[in-house]
Amino acid sequence: MYDKILIRFGELSLKGKNKMFFINKLVTNIQNICNIKFENIDIQIDRIFIPFSEENLNSLNYVFGISSFSPVIKSKTNLEVWKNIVLNLELNQYSTFKMNCRRKWKNFHMDSLELNNHFGSIILKNFSKLKVDVKNPDIELNIEIHKDYSYIFWKKYIGLGGLPVGSSGKALHLLSGGIDSPVAAFEMMKRGVKLYFLSFISPPHTDEMTIKKIKLIIEELNKYQSKSTLFLFNYTDLMNYIGLVSNQSYKIVLMRRSFYRNATIIANQKNCLAISNGENLGQVASQTMEAMKTIHSQTNLPVFQPLLTKDKLETIKQSEKLNLFNISIIKACETCELFAPNNPATKPTETTASNLEQELDMLLELEKKSIEKNIEKLHFKILK
Numbered sequence: 001m002y003d004k005i006l007i008r009f010g011e012l013s014l015k016g017k018n019k020m021f022f023i024n025k026l027v028t029n030i031q032n033i034c035n036i037k038f039e040n041i042d043i044q045i046d047r048i049f050i051p052f053s054e055e056n057l058n059s060l061n062y063v064f065g066i067s068s069f070s071p072v073i074k075s076k077t078n079l080e081v082w083k084n085i086v087l088n089l090e091l092n093q094y095s096t097f098k099m100n101c102r103r104k105w106k107n108f109h110m111d112s113l114e115l116n117n118h119f120g121s122i123i124l125k126n127f128s129k130l131k132v133d134v135k136n137p138d139i140e141l142n143i144e145i146h147k148d149y150s151y152i153f154w155k156k157y158i159g160l161g162g163l164p165v166g167s168s169g170k171a172l173h174l175l176s177g178g179i180d181s182p183v184a185a186f187e188m189m190k191r192g193v194k195l196y197f198l199s200f201i202s203p204p205h206t207d208e209m210t211i212k213k214i215k216l217i218i219e220e221l222n223k224y225q226s227k228s229t230l231f232l233f234n235y236t237d238l239m240n241y242i243g244l245v246s247n248q249s250y251k252i253v254l255m256r257r258s259f260y261r262n263a264t265i266i267a268n269q270k271n272c273l274a275i276s277n278g279e280n281l282g283q284v285a286s287q288t289m290e291a292m293k294t295i296h297s298q299t300n301l302p303v304f305q306p307l308l309t310k311d312k313l314e315t316i317k318q319s320e321k322l323n324l325f326n327i328s329i330i331k332a333c334e335t336c337e338l339f340a341p342n343n344p345a346t347k348p349t350e351t352t353a354s355n356l357e358q359e360l361d362m363l364l365e366l367e368k369k370s371i372e373k374n375i376e377k378l379h380f381k382i383l384k
C-alpha cells in the first residue's frame with residue numbers, strides 16, 4: 001500500500017552552515033544501514049524519502065540523526081484520487097480522528113481548512129463509528145499537497161535522535177563483555193561518534209565464550225554504524241608479567257594504565273580523537289576518582305565516559321532495551337575479574353604506580369612487542 005518512507009531529521013535542521021555536512025552523513029548512513037542505492041534516495045530541504053519496505057522501516061530504527069519517520073502513499077494531486085485512498089483505509093478500527101491537510105503548493109484551489117472540512121465530512125459519512133477529536137485523536141490523517149503529487153500518511157514512528165554516526169569524528173572504545181561498555185558504545189554513537197573497538201583477552205584464562213560474547217555484542221552495535229573493526233588484543237603475556245609486581249593491590253591499576261598506553265597507540269593509528277569506556281564513578285575500586293586520575297594519565301587523548309553518572313539500574317534497563325543484556329550476562333571469564341586482587345587499591349597514586357612500573361623493567365618492551373604481534377583485527381558488516 002505504501003510507496004515511500006518520509007524521514008524527518010529535527011535537530012539537524014538547526015545546524016546552520018554545517019547542515020549539509022550532517023545531512024550528507026545521514027544519507028550515507030541510511031544508504032549503508034538500509035542497504036539502498038543513492039539514486040533511490042530523494043533528499044529535500046528538511047526531509048528525505050526512501051522506498052518503502054518493511055525491512056527499510058525496521059532498519060531506520062538503527063539510524064541516528066532521525067527525529068521521526070512515516071510510511072507514505074504517494075498520489076496524484078487530485079481530490080477524487082485522495083478520496084478513493086481515504087475510503088480504502090481501514091479506519092473502523094479507530095474511534096476518533098483528526099484531518100491534517102497541508103498545502104506546500106499554495107495554488108491548490110482549496111485551503112487547509114476547507115480541505116480538512118471536506119475530508120472530515122467524507123470520513124464521518126462513510127465510517128459511522130468515527131468521531132472527530134482534534135486534541136487527542138486515535139489517528140491523525142495527513143495529506144500533504146505538492147503541485148504534481150501529494151503524500152498521505154497517518155503513522156509516525158519516533159526515531160533515535162542524536163547525530164549521524166561519523167559526524168562527530170572517531171573514537172576507540174574499550175569493550176569488555178560486561179553490561180556497561182556496550183551501553184556506553186551506544187551512547188557514543190548517538191552523539192555521532194564512529195567507534196573502533198578494542199578488547200583485551202587473556203587466553204587460556206579467558207575462553208572461547210569471552211570472544212564469542214564480544215563478537216555478538218559488536219554485531220548488535222554494528223547495526224548503528226554498518227561497519228566496525230575490533231582489535232582483539234591478546235594480553236596474556238602482559239597480564240602474567242604485571243602479576244609479578246610486589247604490591248598486589250596495584251595489579252588492576254597497573255593493568256589499566258597499560259590498557260590506556262596501548263589504546264592510545266591504536267587510536268592514533270586510526271585517527272581517533274578520543275578513547276571511550278563504560279566507567280561509572282564509584283562503581284568498583286578501579287572507578288574511584290583517584291583510580292581514574294592514575295589510570296587516565298597514561299593517555300593524552302580525552303577519555304569519554306558516557307555512563308559516568310548513571311545508576312546501574314538505568315544502565316541495565318537500557319541494556320535490555322538494546323537487546324544487549326542477554327548477551328552481557330552469558331557466563332564467561334573476563335580478563336579483569338581473573339586478575340583482581342583481594343584488596344584492590346581504591347586510592348592509588350601516580351607516584352606509587354610509576355614506582356611499581358619501574359620494578360617491572362621489561363613492561364614497556366613487552367607492550368611494544370604485544371602491540372606488534374598480539375593483535376587480531378576483525379571486521380564486521382551488517383548481517384542481512
Ligand code: ATP
Binds near residue numbers: 180181182201276
Ligand atoms: P563493563 O560492564 O563494561 O565490563 P565494569 O562495570 O565491569 O564495566 P570495569 O571492569 O572496571 O567495569 O571496567 C571499566 C571499563 O574498562 C569497561 O567499561 C571497559 O570500557 C573497560 N574494560 C574493562 N575490561 C576490559 C577489557 N578486557 N577489554 C577492553 N576494555 C575493558
Ligand code: MG
Binds near residue numbers: 176179334336
Ligand atoms: Mg566488566
